[in-house]
Amino acid sequence: xxxxxxxxxxxxxxxxxxxxxxxxxxxxxxxxxxxxxxxxxxxxxxxxxxxxxxxxxxxxxxxxxxxxxxxxxxxxxxxxxxxxxxxxxxxxxxxxxxxxxxxxxxxxxxxxxxxxxxxxxxxxxxxxxxxxxxxxxxxxxxxxxxxxxxxxxxxxxxxxxxxxxxxxxxxxxxxxxxxxxxxxxxxxxxxxxxxxxxxxxxxxxxxxxxxxxxxxxxxxxxxxxxxxxxxxxxxxxxxxxxxxxxxxxxxxxxxxxxxxxxxxxxxxxxxxxxxxxxxxxxxxxxxxxxxxxxxxxxxxxxxxxxxxxxxxxxxxxxxxxxxxxxxxxxxxxxxxxxxxxxxxxxxxxxxxxxxxxxxxxxxxxxxxxxxxxxxxxxxxxxxxxxxxxxxxxxxxxxxxxxxxxxxxxxxxxxxxxxxxxxxxxxxxxxxxxxxxxxxxxxxxxxxxxxxxxxxxxxxxxxxxxxxxxxxxxxxxxxxxxxxxxxxxxxxxxxxxxxxx
Amino acid sequence: xxxxxxxxxxxxxxxxxxxxxxxxxxxxxxxxxxxxxxxxxxxxxxxxxxxxxxxxxxxxxxxxxxxxxxxxxxxxxxxxxxxxxxxxxxxxxxxxxxxxxxxxxxxxxxxxxxxxxxxxxxxxxxxxxxxxxxxxxxxxxxxxxxxxxxxxxxxxxxxxxxxxxxxxxxxxxxxxxxxxxxxxxxxxxxxxxxxxxxxxxxxxxxxxxxxxxxxxxxxxxxxxxxxxxxxxxxxxxxxxxxxxxxxxxxxxxxxxxxxxxxxxxxxxxxxxxxxxxxxxxxxxxxxxxxxxxxxxxxxxxxxxxxxxxxxxxxxxxxxxxxxxxxxxxxxxxxxxxxxxxxxxxxxxxxxxxxxxxxxxx
Numbered sequence: 001x002x003x004x005x006x007x008x009x010x011x012x013x014x015x016x017x018x019x020x021x022x023x024x025x026x027x028x029x030x031x032x033x034x035x036x037x038x039x040x041x042x043x044x045x046x047x048x049x050x051x052x053x054x055x056x057x058x059x060x061x062x063x064x065x066x067x068x069x070x071x072x073x074x075x076x077x078x079x080x081x082x083x084x085x086x087x088x089x090x091x092x093x094x095x096x097x098x099x100x101x102x103x104x105x106x107x108x109x110x111x112x113x114x115x116x117x118x119x120x121x122x123x124x125x126x127x128x129x130x131x132x133x134x135x136x137x138x139x140x141x142x143x144x145x146x147x148x149x150x151x152x153x154x155x156x157x158x159x160x161x162x163x164x165x166x167x168x169x170x171x172x173x174x175x176x177x178x179x180x181x182x183x184x185x186x187x188x189x190x191x192x193x194x195x196x197x198x199x200x201x202x203x204x205x206x207x208x209x210x211x212x213x214x215x216x217x218x219x220x221x222x223x224x225x226x227x228x229x230x231x232x233x234x235x236x237x238x239x240x241x242x243x244x245x246x247x248x249x250x251x252x253x254x255x256x257x258x259x260x261x262x263x264x265x266x267x268x269x270x271x272x273x274x275x276x277x278x279x280x281x282x283x284x285x286x287x288x289x290x291x292x293x294x295x296x297x298x299x300x301x302x303x304x305x306x307x308x309x310x311x312x313x314x315x316x317x318x319x320x321x322x323x324x325x326x327x328x329x330x331x332x333x334x335x336x337x338x339x340x341x342x343x344x345x346x347x348x349x350x351x352x353x354x355x356x357x358x359x360x361x362x363x364x365x366x367x368x369x370x371x372x373x374x375x376x377x378x379x380x381x382x383x384x385x386x387x388x389x390x391x392x393x394x395x396x397x398x399x400x401x402x403x404x405x406x407x408x409x410x411x412x413x414x415x416x417x418x419x420x421x422x423x424x425x426x427x428x429x430x431x432x433x434x435x436x437x438x439x440x441x442x443x444x445x446x447x448x449x450x451x452x453x454x455x456x457x458x459x460x461x462x463x464x465x466x467x468x469x470x471x472x473x474x475x476x477x478x479x480x481x482x483x484x485x486x487x488x489x490x491x492x493x494x495x496x497x498x499x500x
Numbered sequence: 501x502x503x504x505x506x507x508x509x510x511x512x513x514x515x516x517x518x519x520x521x522x523x524x525x526x527x528x529x530x531x532x533x534x535x536x537x538x539x540x541x542x543x544x545x546x547x548x549x550x551x552x553x554x555x556x557x558x559x560x561x562x563x564x565x566x567x568x569x570x571x572x573x574x575x576x577x578x579x580x581x582x583x584x585x586x587x588x589x590x591x592x593x594x595x596x597x598x599x600x601x602x603x604x605x606x607x608x609x610x611x612x613x614x615x616x617x618x619x620x621x622x623x624x625x626x627x628x629x630x631x632x633x634x635x636x637x638x639x640x641x642x643x644x645x646x647x648x649x650x651x652x653x654x655x656x657x658x659x660x661x662x663x664x665x666x667x668x669x670x671x672x673x674x675x676x677x678x679x680x681x682x683x684x685x686x687x688x689x690x691x692x693x694x695x696x697x698x699x700x701x702x703x704x705x706x707x708x709x710x711x712x713x714x715x716x717x718x719x720x721x722x723x724x725x726x727x728x729x730x731x732x733x734x735x736x737x738x739x740x741x742x743x744x745x746x747x748x749x750x751x752x753x754x755x756x757x758x759x760x761x762x763x764x765x766x767x768x769x770x771x772x773x774x775x776x777x778x779x780x781x782x783x784x785x786x787x788x789x790x791x792x793x794x795x796x797x798x799x800x801x802x803x804x805x806x807x808x809x810x811x812x813x814x815x816x817x818x819x820x821x822x823x824x825x826x827x828x829x830x831x832x833x834x835x836x837x838x839x840x841x842x843x844x845x846x847x848x849x850x851x852x853x854x855x856x857x858x859x860x861x
Contacts, residue, residue, distance in 0.1 A: 198770035259674035301724030390643035456848030
């Protein structure tokens, strides 16, 4: 519920006339190629990676420059029209879901790498630049941008800033918030502000920290400065098998207790390994109840030393089999299974619904047992892949949307999993964001006063509530109605895009 | 009467805060007072947080510690050291009484910051009591959490201006397996160049310091990595107990550079910024990103302006860290649009402006 009512003159108009008025106002400040309003042109923007939620926007804008971003914000501010920012549209929580009477602001054309400074170890890029393109541009200097969300081939850095994206290496290398030095932002008031800078800190409150992960609700990013780090000389991965998931979970704790922070630490349950093995032939032990992938990176000597220590710890922790990659090809093969878990789910099941809870790792066994019970209750299967190092669990609920009721059962199953994550001291989302998808579950995790505080933060940046309103933070009314809501569960488009 | 003494203390805090908000009177939030000298101005009736103390939860294998604001930093560090872990951002104590609440509110980090990250990078969650006396929990005890805005990180360095930090959860890291320190003779410009070049290579450099034409570099990591780096860097290896004392003296600013009267400026700069030409002595940390400027006398308005302009032109900002006449402004002025957001944010948590009034600006 955006609290800025449309300007009175707009309010009185019919939908078509309102659209005409907004388009006319936008065309007064933008070239025609930057404004889309025919349904056939705006259709591709009706959803993001969570395609079960769809809404045709009134208008889509594609600015080429920062000045045009400011102009769009000015028109929307004057007319009281809500704005939904959109990066590459790969998000999994409906954060870029349009609003029927709103304007989508796509950063797709703001896609220039402004500069890569190898000496300073930074890259300055526009928001529409793809995550992987930054590392590609930095590769000639043996540097890279560390956060590697699974969709990194397609997702944009602006979207990463909005979601505080992670990746499989974030235990060691951090999330977006740890790797972005500065954002340049157009505010709804039409100001350009810079949060952070090339120095390691900025004066005053750390607005950069609160901006990152704010799901496009506080301002429009027009430029990002990211930190680049040296590429490790080499990496090797251990694949360890465990007879039960509890032993596997405890082995993760043993690795950490031994003072090791692996570059990657991932777990898959048997349902997952059996699901991916026929698909990718990664060489997984499909008899094991759980498989752990544990990676070391660094110099050759450092990696040898760490692999030896990790092997000893995993053996001591009860691994039934251990294989260490001996070549880059083998390392990639071991990872391929984990990285193809989502497509594999799509292969064995007509639909699947990916959850994103984070839990204290010590509660893993309890949560997996709970999920197994829910499989019975809801009559659906669930495969579990787990960023074990940081406790981020991705249960993949398998269902068939064509079977009456399965949609709703998958949705209820997912909500139950999130409720369990909150109950054990975790969170409803580790890296995918709240968006529209998990907005009801926010009511479980936060009190009324805490939700009020979030709204107050939003108002500090966006006093009239025009930037991506109705996302991420539920109104109290919504929380009051929670339970009576009827929304369809999410299905993933971009079937070919890696997801992990 | 509340049975639990901690609940009683929290209730007392609440009553004090609600009463102060109603009357519009200022409250001065304070832990051990180890950083009373830091910031613009101390104002208001003292609210001492030290009774609200204790480690709530520490699970070494989860890499998280949660403690109440009044817990001494020393107690937390001892608990971590007993399990071979540490606060990798090496917050300075400045006084044995430093509390974890004050550590988070002041937002300061030590020598290891340039490699491990700053305090704000390790904040996972916090419980805040706002100006209405509401207990608000943000973030949590898990590594990855994107539910709601990241208000807990916003509290890092907020100098208590948003509210009373009741509890905080911090990510912890294992102690390095091996450490070694080397020293090289080196002029300032050459040192800055070396530090920037090294930072672009996969070297396990954990901390560094240039002062008086000597560059000290601390290496941390696996045995093999440290051994290789020692070979690459060259220089003279410092005896380990001496090295420990050196890095501790830097962290606590007991190093001779910091002694004596006068004013100490903290220059936060892009590490790649070339040598800053200003009157006074300098000591460089964090690969060039933190440079200390020591002046024997006070800094007058014109002097402060010169420092701020020079540093801003190089892409950084300057803080009058210690000593000197604070009327020149302790913190770098904010851009008007940013200052407006600050003000609105502050008022949203503290509508009656009671908390640490004028401590920041």
